Amino acid sequence: xxLLTEKGIQATPMSAIAKAAGTGMGTIYNYFxxxxxxxxxxxxxxxxxxxxxxxxxxxxxxxxxKFLDYYKAFIDFNLQYPDCFxxxxxxxxxxxISCHTKEKGKAEFLQIIELIQKGQDEGIIKKMSIExxxxxxxxxxxxxxxxxxxxxxxxxxxYLDHQLRMVWDAIKE
Amino acid sequence: xxLLTEKGIQATPMSAIAKAAGTGMGTIYNYFxxxxxxxxxxxxxxxxxxxxxxxxxxxxxxxxxKFLDYYKAFIDFNLQYPDCFxxxxxxxxxxxISCHTKEKGKAEFLQIIELIQKGQDEGIIKKMSIExxxxxxxxxxxxxxxxxxxxxxxxxxxYLDHQLRMVWDAIKE
Amino acid sequence: xxLLTEKGIQATPMSAIAKAAGTGMGTIYNYFxxxxxxxxxxxxxxxxxxxxxxxxxxxxxxxxxKFLDYYKAFIDFNLQYPDCFxxxxxxxxxxxISCHTKEKGKAEFLQIIELIQKGQDEGIIKKMSIExxxxxxxxxxxxxxxxxxxxxxxxxxxYLDHQLRMVWDAIKE
Amino acid sequence: xxLLTEKGIQATPMSAIAKAAGTGMGTIYNYFxxxxxxxxxxxxxxxxxxxxxxxxxxxxxxxxxKFLDYYKAFIDFNLQYPDCFxxxxxxxxxxxISCHTKEKGKAEFLQIIELIQKGQDEGIIKKMSIExxxxxxxxxxxxxxxxxxxxxxxxxxxYLDHQLRMVWDAIKE
DNA sequence: AATGAATGAGACTTCATTCAT
DNA sequence: GATGAATGAAGTCTCATTCAT
Numbered sequence: 001x002x003l004l005t006e007k008g009i010q011a012t013p014m015s016a017i018a019k020a021a022g023t024g025m026g027t028i029y030n031y032f033x034x035x036x037x038x039x040x041x042x043x044x045x046x047x048x049x050x051x052x053x054x055x056x057x058x059x060x061x062x063x064x065x066k067f068l069d070y071y072k073a074f075i076d077f078n079l080q081y082p083d084c085f086x087x088x089x090x091x092x093x094x095x096x097i098s099c100h101t102k103e104k105g106k107a108e109f110l111q112i113i114e115l116i117q118k119g120q121d122e123g124i125i126k127k128m129s130i131e132x133x134x135x136x137x138x139x140x141x142x143x144x145x146x147x148x149x150x151x152x153x154x155x156x157x158x159y160l161d162h163q164l165r166m167v168w169d170a171i172k173e
Numbered sequence: 174x175x176l177l178t179e180k181g182i183q184a185t186p187m188s189a190i191a192k193a194a195g196t197g198m199g200t201i202y203n204y205f206x207x208x209x210x211x212x213x214x215x216x217x218x219x220x221x222x223x224x225x226x227x228x229x230x231x232x233x234x235x236x237x238x239k240f241l242d243y244y245k246a247f248i249d250f251n252l253q254y255p256d257c258f259x260x261x262x263x264x265x266x267x268x269x270i271s272c273h274t275k276e277k278g279k280a281e282f283l284q285i286i287e288l289i290q291k292g293q294d295e296g297i298i299k300k301m302s303i304e305x306x307x308x309x310x311x312x313x314x315x316x317x318x319x320x321x322x323x324x325x326x327x328x329x330x331x332y333l334d335h336q337l338r339m340v341w342d343a344i345k346e
Numbered sequence: 347x348x349l350l351t352e353k354g355i356q357a358t359p360m361s362a363i364a365k366a367a368g369t370g371m372g373t374i375y376n377y378f379x380x381x382x383x384x385x386x387x388x389x390x391x392x393x394x395x396x397x398x399x400x401x402x403x404x405x406x407x408x409x410x411x412k413f414l415d416y417y418k419a420f421i422d423f424n425l426q427y428p429d430c431f432x433x434x435x436x437x438x439x440x441x442x443i444s445c446h447t448k449e450k451g452k453a454e455f456l457q458i459i460e461l462i463q464k465g466q467d468e469g470i471i472k473k474m475s476i477e478x479x480x481x482x483x484x485x486x487x488x489x490x491x492x493x494x495x496x497x498x499x500x501x502x503x504x505y506l507d508h509q510l511r512m513v514w515d516a517i518k519e
Numbered sequence: 520x521x522l523l524t525e526k527g528i529q530a531t532p533m534s535a536i537a538k539a540a541g542t543g544m545g546t547i548y549n550y551f552x553x554x555x556x557x558x559x560x561x562x563x564x565x566x567x568x569x570x571x572x573x574x575x576x577x578x579x580x581x582x583x584x585k586f587l588d589y590y591k592a593f594i595d596f597n598l599q600y601p602d603c604f605x606x607x608x609x610x611x612x613x614x615x616i617s618c619h620t621k622e623k624g625k626a627e628f629l630q631i632i633e634l635i636q637k638g639q640d641e642g643i644i645k646k647m648s649i650e651x652x653x654x655x656x657x658x659x660x661x662x663x664x665x666x667x668x669x670x671x672x673x674x675x676x677x678y679l680d681h682q683l684r685m686v687w688d689a690i691k692e
Numbered sequence: 693a694a695t696g697a698a699t700g701a702g703a704c705t706t707c708a709t710t711c712a713t
Numbered sequence: 714g715a716t717g718a719a720t721g722a723a724g725t726c727t728c729a730t731t732c733a734t
Contacts, residue, residue, distance in 0.1 A: 008268045010183030013707050015717085024716040026711085035708065086266070093263045093319075095181045128335045131320070136339055139316020140309055146266075147308040162301045166309055170343035186724060188700090197699040202726065354614040356529030359703060361721090370720040375705065436612045439605070439665075441527045474681045481666040482659055482685055489658020492612075493650070508647045512655055516689035529703095532728050534696085543695040545732085554729065 001042060005086040009039065009096060040101040043091055046084045047105040053077045055111055063119050064172075068164050070112050071141065075163075078145040079156070085145055109134065116171075125171050133171055140167055174215060178259040182212065182269060213274040216264055219257045220278040226250045228284055236292050237345075241337050243285055244314065248336075251318040252329070258318055282307070289344075298344050306344055313340055347388060351432040355385065355442060386447040389437055392430045393451040399423040401457055409465050410518075414510050416458055417487065424491040425502070431491055455480065462517075471517050479517055486513055520561060524605040528558065528615060559620045562610055565603045566624040572596040574630055582638050583691075587683050589631050590660065597664040598675070604664055628653065635690075644690050652690055659686055 003012045003020055014035055018025040032038035054073040059066065078085040091097045116133055119125030126133070144163050148156045176185045176193055187208055191198040205211035227246040232239065251258040264270050289306055292298035299306070317336050321329045349358045349366055360381055364371040378384035400419040405412065424431040437443050462479055465471030472479070490509050494502045522531045522539055533554055537544040551557035573592040578585065597604040610616050635652055638644030645652070663682050667675045 006268065010181075011268070014709080015707075018717090025709085026716045027714080029709070030714070090266045093259070095179065095184070126335070126339070128339075129332070132332055132335050133339075135316045135320040136313055136336070139312040139314070140343075141312070143308045143312025143315070147304070159302070159305055162299070162305050163309070166299070166301075166306075166343040169345075170313075170339040172342075183724085187726080188724090191700090198725090199699050199727080200697075203697065203699095206726095208725070352614065354529075355527075356703085357614070360705080361703090364721090371704090372706080372720050373718075376718065376720095379705095381704065432612070439609045441525065441530070472681070472685070474685075475678070477666070478678055478681050479685075481662045482682070485658040485660070485662025486655055486689075487658070488662070489654045493654040505648070505651055508645070508651050509655070512645070512647075512652075512689040515691075516659075516685040518688075533730080534728075537696090544730085545695045546693080548730070549693070 001046075001083045001087045004039070004042075005083060005090055008090075009094070036096055036098075039091065039096055040098060042087065043097055043101055044104055046081075046088055049081075049084065050074075050077055051109075063115065063122065063124055064168065067112075067115055067119065068168065070115065071137070071164065071167060072160075074141055075145060075148075075160075078141075079148060082149050085149065089142065089146060123173055126173050136170065137167065140170075174219075174256045174260045177212065177215075178256065178263050181263075182208075182267070209269055209271075212264065212269050213271060215260065216270055216274055217277055219261055222254075222257065223247075223250055224282075236288065236295065236297055237341065240288055240292065241341065243288065244310070244337065244340060245333070247314055248318055248321075248333075251314075252321060255322050258322065262315065262319060296346055299346055309343065310340065313343075347392075347429045347433045350385065350388075351429065351436050355381075355440070382442055382444075385437065385442050386444055388433065389443055389447055390450055392427075392434055395427075395430065396420075396423055397455075409461065409468065409470055410514065413458075413461055413465065414514065416461065417483070417510065417513060418506075420487055421491060421494075421506075424487075425494060428495050431495065435488065435492060469519055472519050482516065483513065486516075520565075520602045520606045523558070523561075524602060524609055527609075528613070555615055555617075558610065558615055559617060561606065562616055562620055563623055565600075565607055568600075568603065569593075569596055570628075582634065582641065582643055583687065586631075586634055586638065587687065589634065590656070590683065590686060591679075593660055594664055594667075594679075597660075598667060601668050604668065608661065608665065638690075642692055645692050655689065656686065659689075 003016055014025050014028065017038075018028055021028070028038065032041060054070060054077060056073075059069065061069075113130055113134070116125055116130060120127050140163070144159075148159070176189055187198050187201065190211075191201055194201070201211065205214060227243060227250060229246075232242060234242075286303055286307070289298055289303060293300050313336070317332075321332070349362055360371050360374060363384075364374055367374070374384065378387055400416060400423060402419075405415060407415075459476055459480070462471055462476060466473050486509070490505075494505065522535055533544050533547065536557075537547055540547070547557065551560060573589060573596060575592075578588060580588075632649055632653070635644055635649060639646050659682070663678075667678070
C-alpha cells in the first residue's frame with residue numbers, strides 16, 4: 001500500500017512489492033493472477049478492515065450521538081491508517097478497480113443506512129434519498145481526512161467539532 | 174483528457190495522445206518536456222477554465238443566493254465538462270501532479286473566500302476557519318458531481334435542491 | 347563487440363546485441379544497468395584478457411629479448427582477437443568510456459613497467475619518465491596493429507622485424 | 520567540433536550544432552545533405568588545415584633537422600588546436616568516416632614522404648617500406664599529443680626532447 | 693537563402709509475467 | 714509451495730530530416 005500510493009501504481013513494480021512484502025515475485029503470483037487483481041484484493045481488504053473497525057462499537061445513546069460516533073469512527077480509522085486512506089483515495093477513481101470490486105466494497109454500510117433511515121422515520125434527519133445522504137457524507141469525510149493528513153497531528157483536534165457540527169446540521173431536519 | 178481518464182495515465186501512451194490530438198508525438202514534446210509536465214499543464218488549464226466559468230456571473234442578490242449560485246456554477250461546470258471533472262478527480266491524488274501545480278491551482282478562489290468571510294462577519298455563516306469550510310464544500314461538491322455523472326441526465330435535477338439545502342444548512346449559522 | 351565496432355555504438359541497438367548474444371534484452375539489463383555500463387564492462391573485460399595473455403610467458407633471457415617478447419605478445423593478442431582490438435581502438439577516445447574505467451584499465455602494466463625500470467637501471471634503456479616510454483610504446487603498437495589488420499595475413503610477417511627494430515632503437519640507450 | 524568530441528557524435532543533435540554555429544538547422548542542410556556528410560566534411564577540412572600548417576615552413580638545413588621540424592609542426596598543430604585533435608582522434612576509427620574520405624585525407628603527405636625517401640637514399644634513415652615508417656610515426660605522434668593534452672601546459676615542454684630523440688633513434692639508420 | 697516547427701522512426705529502458713529449479 | 718532470472722512487448726523520449734514560411 002505504502003509503495004503503491006507513494007509512487008503510484010505504475011511506478012511500483014511487482015518486484016518492489018515482493019521485496020517490501022519480504023517474499024518473492026513468484027509467490028505473489030501464486031495467490032493473485034495479475035497485478036490488477038492484487039490491487040483489487042487490497043482494496044477489498046481495506047474495505048473489510050474499515051467495516052470491522054467502524055461496527056465494533058454499539059453504544060446505547062441518542063440517534064445523533066450514535067450517528068456522530070459512526071462518523072468519527074470512519075475518520076479515526078482513516079487517520080489511524082493513513083496509508084489505507086491514501087490507497088483508497090487514489091484507487092477510488094482509478095480504472096484499475098473493477099466495477100465488480102466497487103460493488104462488493106459498497107455492500108457493507110447496512111448499519112449506517114439503517115440508522116439514517118430510522119432517523120428519517122423519527123423526523124430527526126432530512127427526508128431525502130439515502131443515496132444522496134450517503135454520497136454527501138462520504139464526500140465530506142474524504143475531504144476532511146485528506147485535509148487533516150496534510151496538517152500536523154497536534155493541530156488536528158480543534159477542527160473535529162466544527163466538522164461534526166457542519167455534518168450534523170447538513171443532514172438534520 | 175478523455176484518453177487519460179478512461180484508460181488511466183499509464184495505459185495511455187503518448188503516441189495515442191498525439192494521434193487523438195491530430196499531431197505527432199515529437200510536436201507534443203516540443204511544448205511539454207515530459208508526459209508528466211503535459212499532465213500538469215492540462216491540470217492547470219482546467220483549473221483556469223473552471224475559475225473563468227465560475228466567476229463569470231456577478232449578480233446582485235442576497236449572500237445566500239450568491240453563495241449558492243457559486244456552488245451551482247461549480248457543479249454546472251463539472252457536469253457540463255464531465256471529462257474535465259473525471260480528469261481532475263483522478264489527478265487530484267495522483268503523485269503525478271506536483272505540489273507546485275497544486276499550489277498554483279489553489280490560488281484562484283479569492284472571490285468565494287471573500288464571500289464566505291463576509292457571510293461570517295454578517296453572522297450568516299458559521300465562524301470557522303475558512304480552510305475548514307472550503308475543504309468541506311469541495312468534498313461535498315466532488316462527491317455530488319461524481320454521483321450525478323453516474324446516473325442518467327434526466328434524473329439529476331431532482332437531487333440538486335436537496336444537495337443545496339444540505340450544503341447551506343451545513344455552513345449557515 | 348563485433349556489432350559495436352562494425353556499426354558504431356549508436357547504430358547498434360541493444361535489441362541487436364541481445365539477439366547476437368542469444369538472449370533477451372531484459373536479461374542484459376539484469377546485469378548491466380545501462381548500455382554505457384555494458385560497454386565499460388566489455389572494455390575492462392578485454393583489458394583483463396589482454397593482461398592475462400601477455401603475462402603468461404615468463405622466459406629467462408636477456409632484458410632486450412624479454413621486452414620484445416612482451417611487445418610481440420601485445421601485438422599477437424590484438425592480431426589474434428581483431429574484434430577486441432577494433433573495440434578498444436574505437437572506445438579509447440569515446441566519451442562513453444568513463445575516467446574510472448580508464449583508470450582501472452591502466453592499473454595492470456606493472457610487469458612491463460618493472461622491466462623497463464630495470465633496463466634503465468642497467469643503462470640499457472633511455473633514462474626518461476616511464477610514462478613517456480609507455481605512451482610511446484602504446485602509440486607504436488596501436489598504429490602497427492591497425493595497419494596490419496588492414497593488409498592480408500600472409501603479408502604481415504615481413505613487417506614485424508622492422509617494427510621491432512624501430513621500437514627497440516627508440517628506447518634503447 | 521567541440522560539441523561533437525565532448526559529447527560524442529550521437530549525443531550531439533544537429534539542433535545543438537546549428538545553435539553553436541549561430542545558424543539554423545535548415546541552413547546546414549542547405550550545404551550538407553546529411554549529418555554524416557557534415558562530419559566527413561569537417562574531417563577533410565581539418566586535414567587540409569593540418570597540411571597547410573605543416574608545409575608552411577621550408578627551411579634549408581640538414582635532413583634530420585628538417586624531418587624533426589616536420590614532426591614538431593605536426594605536434595604543434597595538434598596542441599594548438601586540441602579540438603581538432605580530439606575530433607580527428609575520435610573519428611579515425613569511426614564507421615561514420617567513409618573510406619573515400621579517409622583516402623582523400625591521406626593524399627597530402629607527399630612532402631614528408633619525399634623527405635624520408637631522400638633520407639633512405641642517403642643512408643640516414645632505415646631502409647624499410649615507407650608505409651611502415653609513416654604508420655610508426657603517426658602512431659607515436661598521436662599517442663604523444665593525446666598524452667600532452669592530458670597534462671598541464673607548463674609541464675609539457677620537458678617531454679618534447681625525449682620524444683624527438685626516441686622518434687629519430689627509431690627511424691635513423 | 694535562411695529558418696525552425698513538425699514529424700515519426702527508432703533508441704533505450706522497464707516490468708508484468710512465466711517457469712525451471 | 715517458493716523463488717527470481719529470463720523475457721520481449723510496450724513505454725517514454727530523441728533527433729535527423731523536411732518543408733512551408
